Amino acid sequence: MNEMVELGKSLAEVRETFRGGRTRGVAWRKTQLRAIIKFLTDNEDQIFKALEQDLGKHPVEAYRDEVGVVKKSANLALNCVEKWMAPKKGHIPLLFFPSKGEVLPEPFGVVLIFASWNFPISLSLDPLIGAISAGNTVVLKPSELAPACSSFLASALPSYLDPKAIKVIEGGTDIAEQLLQEKWDKIFFTGSPQVGRIVMSAAARHLTPVTLELGGKCPTILDSLSGSSDMEVAVKRIAGAKWGACSGQACIATDYVLVERKNAYILVDLLKKIIQRFYGENLKNLKNLSKIVSKHHFDRVRKLLEDPIVAASIVHGGSVDEENLTIEPTILLDPPLDAEIMTEEIFGPLLPIISLDNIQESIEVINSRPKPLAIYAFTKNEAFKKQILTQTSSGSVTFNDVMVHFVCDTLPFGGVGQSGFGRYHGKYSFDAFSNEKAILQRSFLIELEARYPPWNDFKMQFLRLAYSFNYIGLVLLYLGLKRTSR
């Protein structure tokens, strides 16, 4: 009960702060962005520790995917926020002369951010940077499945950021439901489609716009590559992105690989070698591999392997360590396409390889499933690239690499269909939390009589010409030289 009272107070406070107007100023926004950078710099070790606790993430991985990436976003926002805030001119037709048109971004107001547990720092702070840059007040709810990160954010952030404008509220489903009862001006959600639906339904009651960052089965197409070194680079990138980013627990991790039959065994062999190079032999000592976040998810991933036909398709790994919640990097060759492992998002260190007679068939395989957040394709065939681009649909497409589009701030990051909607990163984060207000400024000079009733044929004729921007016709009409038709 006390919690509810606290929550109510926090909300009242952020609303009041927004109304007060200080978050609209560029100074406030910059101060907060600088504070985020300082927070990351001061607390790097604590963040590494929390990530180690929640997910067994190695500091290098933690820096690459969480601390570094957020610092980069904050720095970019800090450098660009003034430019982003400036109104954009809109071209106005001569007919409206004299007038001025512009689009002015304004903050939505009080926004809610739901972060997820797999990148508990960056998926909390990256959207927060967008919300702050756009001048909103924010309630951030980190995921309760990464409790160390959640409580660290809740305890440390308030001493860096304006505590009356930015609140971290911790909690599980009950608190999330409580938050969803409230009226927000925007909700930004990262998580699963299933919870995404709940969030969207709740938002519907208040007509709140939402951004949904969901996941999906992101395929990697591996075409025949001429050089063996290219093949090695490709496989290394695939392996790095499958197991090297939170052990496959990433919304843009490779979910499965599509490859021509003749290359399947080459791929498996290369993957095995690379796994060994990356992680060694000892499953009990996988320091470089994140653990599975919870017992629940551990069981979920393990269950994917239990189907006997699926189990029979394992060509590497498959062992699990329940005590440490780790699952060995596991490769499966041609599990049945209707098995759960091929219908559900895997979100774990299992990598099915689907072999095809012809690599072109991969387009069909992809299109027979919901639209993924990302598609990856290793190919040097330009025609095939074009085909992938035009015949499939996904949040993004990356050629000859995996996951790196995430750090490319000039590209919008977001899904389509089952993988969500709305986008962020860089300027898109600012846009995601801004209302683009259209402004037309007119003067009292020059009145077009034809705008006003009583209507007559002259006015009709005038407007016909005006709408086709036939200025010569207009002049002739005024001079009485143009015949009024109709």
Add this chain to the structure above:
Amino acid sequence: MELEYGKKEVFDAETASAMMKELRDAFGNGKTKSFEWRVSQLESLLKIANNHEKEIIDALCSDLSKPELESFVHEIALMKSSCKLALQELKHWMTPQKVKTPITTFPSSAEIVSEPLGVVLVISAWNYPFLLSLEPVIGAITAGNAVVLKPSEVAPATSSLLAKFLGEYMDSSAVKVVEGAVPETSVLLEQKWDKIFYTGNGRVGRIVAAAAAKHLTPLVLELGGKSPVVVDSDVNLMVAARRIIVGKWGCNNGQACIAPDYIITTKDYVPKLVDALKLELEKFYGMDPLNSEDLSRIVNSNHFARLKKLLDDDKVSGKIVHGGQMDEGILKIAPTILLDVPEDSLIMNEEIFGPLLPILTVDKVEASFGMINSRDKPLAAYLFSNKKKLKEEFVKTVSAGGLAVNDTSLHVAVSTLPFGGVGESGMGAYHGKFSFDAFSHKKAVLYRSFAGDAPARYPPYTPAKLRFLKALLNGDILGIIRALFGW
């Protein structure tokens, strides 16, 4: 090819799923994505407007007694210029947009590709039944989607005209019209769409949003709200009055989502403003406005009764300073001005959507912005003033979908400005390129080469890799070199 649902009298779940299958097939085979298809469909829409102007004007006259000039200017001409703009710009809009890539992903190149969302639903409104149906359809087609249009049953003549002509002129495998009311709309909303574009009110908007949530369908909601007009005392009074009148009564007799809903002005200035409005109203619509052919009627008896109720409110009686005449037989209500109605009256607590215009007064004009911001965010807000500071303050502090200074409603016709609401007035925007964007997915595409493979990305992780990554993500070139050489 005549399909079942074309003949059946009821549009039920079965017919709907047959229709969806046909549309999915049409989209799936890729024809709607081609530049040529989009152009041909836009040209067909133009042909409908060009070949059937008379029928369109007649339908609008039958549904709303809309004056011919209004029908032409606000519905046909606007729709045509949208079509022409789309035809002219389509190539340009479809071209992928190149973007820079950071050093972090070097060597690489990147672009943003606009791709159609798939099969989309447009539910339109009765007040501008032609324009508000086809303007979103233009966006949907321009972006390469298959589209179903559900025109409003409250404007039946236009609805059946759209069904007929779109059926005749458009590619019927990918562009369809479903006519009907609540039951048909409910069946449509149960289907899985890739985008829903709804124009109407907040109550139905919530129903649409809840239905969309089930399928994770993105939405554009074009709603309304009480759009205020603030009038300062230093303005060209005649021009201001005329611009207010044409935005209020000259736009479907107030039945427009961006029509001025109420005026706020100062106590000192209000007598002059009321006089000017009266004078210009008389010039425009004569002494007997109920019989003026230049005013639309109220759409139906439900809405007539709703508006009558607003005036019957005890708190409002005696506040009418102009107009007030009504004729239920011809569903006409004269331009009506009310002065100083209480803020808790019915008329000040719902969108009026009709020819009634309350005026509220304040001591100082500056106080009006606070009044506006204390209410739900409107679709539009207007200010008449010559003071630079006041204009700046207005633009900065008043939150609304769109603002116009020293005019009303005209911002809608500017295709370079996004048109859409915020908060209670909706979400998402359209018009011009914004319509194309509303129906497109912006696909991020990154091209990498096989070269430039930084070992630091891969395990096993070492402190040197951490140093390198720090430099790389900070875009610190010297740092990168230092880390590479192990300094």
